[in-house]
Amino acid sequence: MVTRFQRYRQIADVLVKYGFGILVEEVIPGGERLRGFRKPPEEKRSVYERIRLAIEELGPTYVKFGQIMSTRRELLPPELIVELQMLQDRVAPVPFRDIRPVIKKYCPNLEDCFDIIEEEPVAAASLSQVHRAVTKEGRIIALKVQRPGIVDLIETDLLILQSLVTRMDSIFPDLRVYNLRGMVDEFSAQIRRELDFTQDGMNAERLARNMHDVPCVKIPRIYWQISGPCLLAMDYVEGVRIDDVEAIRALGLFPEEVADIGFSAYVQQIFVDGFFHGDPHPGNLLVTDQGEIAFLDYGIVGVLRPERRRVFVDLLLAMTRTDVAGVITALGRLEVHISPADLDAVKDDLYLVLLDYREMKLERVNFAVAIRGLTDTLRRYHIRVPSTLMLMMKVIVMVMDIGTRLDPQFNFDQQIRPYLIEIAAQQRLSPDNVTGAVRSLVNAAEGLLAIPGNVNETLKTLSEGTVTIELENRDLNEIVDVIDRTSDKIIVGLVVAAIVVGSSLVLRIADLPVPGYVTILATAGYVVAVIVGFYAVYSALRYSRGLRR
Structure with a gap:
């Protein structure tokens, strides 16, 4: 097992090799020490091509991350998207002696399960490799076997990725608009699902149920009795890549018809079923000699809830009609926030x-x-978009590319618009919509009928005097202080007034025989009252000026 320190060193060496040494020093902990050499070799390739080559050399985790990021056209420059779409997920196969123990976990005695297992894989990728086998019943099946040790490597890489994006967010605050942490979290969940082959199998079976009535579509059968998290057994499909026009013609088939079949299948998956195959590159779509399209590799799928499907239909219809207001409305319903200043x-x-x-x-x-x-517009204004929307758009673009390769006259606009109009009409009158409308009317009626009872209950509570009113004021202490200061001034004013009145009465009767000290006290009271009065007026004026400021 590779330790995190060893993996950091490997990553640093690759980045420096392709001319990204500055990034190593800034982002990787101890990057200055990890760099194997100061100056990278001279590079004549573009920065985006070097990014792709570095990702391929970094291994399966980063290749998968790059492939997923190739769908985020609203975030990345078009030149980088092109390079990421070229990422190759091909590696040298693992020797069968290392693969055999994985298969034996699910079938301890291989001779009881298989007549033949071909030791040479028919395909090898970063997470798994595929071996052809023949069961005791004579069925030809494909065994998708997880590469030993791949889970530990990916978990180590995910920890490093999370650490790197945290450091990048703190070092480069301008990158926070791209929500790198959110992207890594989403990718971590996605690749962990891909590592569980039982999820692959369940996705295949759901796709098979949905496509059951669609002609010329084939989904391999899964054999659960010899499948599990690290092994998936399914029917072996013989066919040619869907982009191999000459090979399709050699089978006696018409590429134009194949394009129509694939297009119809994806319209059904996306806009009717809301569950679609999310990785339609030509290697995952085979054309059989029966004219069927076989869908392979179910690790990446898109899921669209009914309400989201309705919005996506409206969005694409608005685009085909060049309706800008409709596009903006649909994006708003998808919770895409556009700054009012940029609208x-x-x-x-x-x-x-x-x-x-x-x-x-x-x-x-x-x-x-x-x-x-x-x-491109969304990227220019740093507008975040749901990943499901971007996956759907990526699939549509890939399907269009395959369609035009099979049929140069393939016109997506003319093909999709009748489907969208029909689907929109069906969705508006679907049982779910009708049921929802009836439920809303029933809830509204129940609310109206409940109004008299609620009013009566409120009046009864008021008449019984059992209403409790709770007031919350964060400035209550300040109000109490103001009241205290005001009452103090009132008391001082009353005392001053009493002294003035008392002194006046004493002086008024000064012609009567009274002791001399009484007159002195009365005069002193006047003086004190005047001083206190002037001070009170001064304090009031100063406080009022402070309030105005």
């Missing part, structure tokens, strides 16, 4: 994007232009 500028940019899309010649219309324009 007009965003509308102007979206209008230009949709105008460019609408004014393209019909035979050159490509809906990907509108989608990329939308995501």
